[in-house]
């Protein structure tokens with residue numbers, strides 16, 4: 398046994414081709430219909446066309462990442478009934494093509510956030526950094542979000558003031574553009590290019606002025622009540638992706654960050670279809686998250702896995718540190734996941750694949766000659782995949798070897 402080897406592929410425009418993935422030994426592709434706006438129905442023929450293309454290269458469409466949750470579902474706007482109906486229709490259409498694993502997230506406005514997309518590692522590669530004081534500088538002095546300062550500790554505000562003074566106008570623009578547009582654009586970002594992109598973004602933030610943690614939880618709960626029974630009937634596993642980073646940003650509530658959050662989500666609707674994307678990278682960026690304990694507790698509900706590590710810094714900042722090394726114990730986590738797969742085999746469960754993908758990689762070597770979305774270089778991810786492969790082989794050997802059987 399081994400976790401299913403998958404790869405995030407951004408469709409026919411991706412600089413990595415499906416033949417490349419076949420050569421690497423990928424079994425399952427993780428992708429989305431990027432040309433369809435969040436909230437609209439995914440038609441069967443469009444799904445089928447992409448699926449046939451993937452299958453022609455000897456792989457399966459293993460996971461949809463993501464079937465995006467439109468803002469109207471997160472805010473419960475007047476359009477909610479139509480949006481839920483569309484989501485349900487897309488689930489029916491995906492199920493009719495035999496696609497059974499759907500990743501989604503419930504993060505308001507912003508999907509993921511980093512302040513530096515070209516953070517140089519000690520070895521000379523390029524990784525990504527979330528620096529809290531720099532983020533605060535963006536929030537308070539570039540975006541100028543009203544009352545932003547109440548969300549930051551005095552020390553962070555002090556550092557943020559120093560940072561903003563040292564930034565040129567161009568650097569300020571680049572920082573804002575990275576956070577609002579560049580990191581979001583390739584995954585159904587809300588705000589496009591344009592002179593007023595900061596104003597547009599502030600406008601989206603303001604739609605949450607009356608939505609705190611409790612309200613957002615209510616909206617997720619409503620979503621789960623509507624979606625999970627349908628998914629269960631269709632044989633689909635829904636898996637919520639954790640918040641990245643796993644703490645509130647920009648005054649927006651976050652509800653998928655901690656063990657308590659995931660317990661609450663699981664309790665909203667008790668079904669095998671109400672599952673989790675275990676993203677080690679996102680969850681590990683918070684020092685009070687015990688990743689091994691979380692992996693053990695939620696193992697039966699883990700339907701999709703993102704393997705990458707982070708190293709956290711004292712002030713709430715962190716940087717991405719490749720697939721194996723970092724704050725989380727990757728050996729122990731992969732071992733727990735492989736044990737879960739063995740347990741599923743014994744229990745006769747059908748969902749044995751347990752797809753994982755090497756999440757964001759460090760840019761190295763020929764990655765500097767290729768274009769790729771931030772976090773998704775070919776060679777860096779390939780290195781991570783090889784490392785995880787080796788780790789899995791070692792753990793499997795260890796778990797399957799009986800005493801005295803050398």
Ligand code: DNO
Pocket residue numbers: 462463500501502508509584638641772
């Ligand atoms: C960024 C990713 C996110 C993630 C989605 C899942 O690279 O971590 O885009 O895939 O949030 O819904």
